[in-house]
Amino acid sequence: MTDEKQKKDLLIATLIVTVVILLGGLDYWIGQVQTTLELLELAYGENFGLFNNPMNF
Amino acid sequence: MNEIFASYKRTIIVSAVLLLILVLELLNWRTAVYGGLFPLFEWLQRSTWLGYVATNYGSIYALVQAIHLLSMALLGGTILLMDLRLLNLSLKTMPVDVVVENAYRWFRFGLMGAVVSGIFLAAGVAEKVYYLPVFWAKMLALLGGSLFVIFFKIPLLRKAGTNSVWLIRVVAITSLMVWFTVAATGRWIGFVG
Numbered sequence: 001m002t003d004e005k006q007k008k009d010l011l012i013a014t015l016i017v018t019v020v021i022l023l024g025g026l027d028y029w030i031g032q033v034q035t036t037l038e039l040l041e042l043a044y045g046e047n048f049g050l051f052n053n054p055m056n057f
Numbered sequence: 058m059n060e061i062f063a064s065y066k067r068t069i070i071v072s073a074v075l076l077l078i079l080v081l082e083l084l085n086w087r088t089a090v091y092g093g094l095f096p097l098f099e100w101l102q103r104s105t106w107l108g109y110v111a112t113n114y115g116s117i118y119a120l121v122q123a124i125h126l127l128s129m130a131l132l133g134g135t136i137l138l139m140d141l142r143l144l145n146l147s148l149k150t151m152p153v154d155v156v157v158e159n160a161y162r163w164f165r166f167g168l169m170g171a172v173v174s175g176i177f178l179a180a181g182v183a184e185k186v187y188y189l190p191v192f193w194a195k196m197l198a199l200l201g202g203s204l205f206v207i208f209f210k211i212p213l214l215r216k217a218g219t220n221s222v223w224l225i226r227v228v229a230i231t232s233l234m235v236w237f238t239v240a241a242t243g244r245w246i247g248f249v250g
Binding site: 005 | 067194198
C-alpha cells in the first residue's frame with residue numbers, strides 16, 4: 001500500500017512538473033515566432049508574407 | 058495531516074516550489090537579483106584565471122569549445138535514445154529499462170562535461186552573455202531539463218515502470234522540447250551580441 005501511494009505521489013508530481021515545463025516551453029517558442037514575425041513586418045511592411053522572399057519588392 | 062504529507066510528500070514539495078516561484082515572479086524578484094549579478098560576471102571574466110585564459114588563448118578556447126560541443130552531442134544523443142524509445146519510435150526490440158539505464162549513465166557524463174566546459178566558455182565572454190536574454194533562457198532550460206530528468210523522468214521510469222504509458226509519452230515529448238531549447242538557445246548565443 002505504501003509503495004502504491006509513493007507511486008501515485010510520483011505520478012502526480014511528475015504530471016504537474018511536466019505540464020508546467022511543457023506550457024513554459026511552448027509559451028517561449030510561440031513568443032519567439034510572434035516577435036520574429038512582428039520584426040519582419042516592421043522591416044518589410046504589410047507586404048510581408050511568411051512564404052514571400054522579403055527582398056523582392 | 059501528517060499522513061497526507063507522508064503520502065504526498067513529493068507533490069506537496071513540487072507545488073510549494075512552483076508557488077514560491079510564482080510569488081517571487083509577481084514580486085519582481087528576478088529583476089532585482091539580475092542587477093546584482095553583473096559584478097559576479099565581471100569578476101569571472103576579468104579577475105579569474107579562467108577568464109584570463111579564455112580571453113587570451115584562442116587555441117585553448119577552441120579546444121574547450123570542441124569538448125563542449127562533444128559533451129552536448131553526447132547529452133543530446135542519450136536524450137534522443139531515451140525519448141524516442143519511450144515514444145516507441147526507435148530501438149523497439151530492446152527493453153525500455155535497458156535503453157534508459159544505459160543512456161542515463163552516459164547522460165550524466167555528457168551533462169558534467171557540458172557544464173564544466175560551459176563555465177570556462179562563459180568566463181571568456183561573461184560580460185557579453187550577461188546582457189543576452191537568450192543566455193538566461195538557455196540556463197533556465199538547462200537547469201529545468203537536468204532537474205526534470207534526474208528528479209522526475211528517471212524515478213518515474215524506475216518506480217512506475219511502463220504502466221503509465223500516456224504520462225511517459227508526455228514526459229518524453231516535454232524532455233525533447235526542453236533539450237531542443239537548450240541546443241537551439243546555445244547555438245543562438247553564438248550568433249548574437
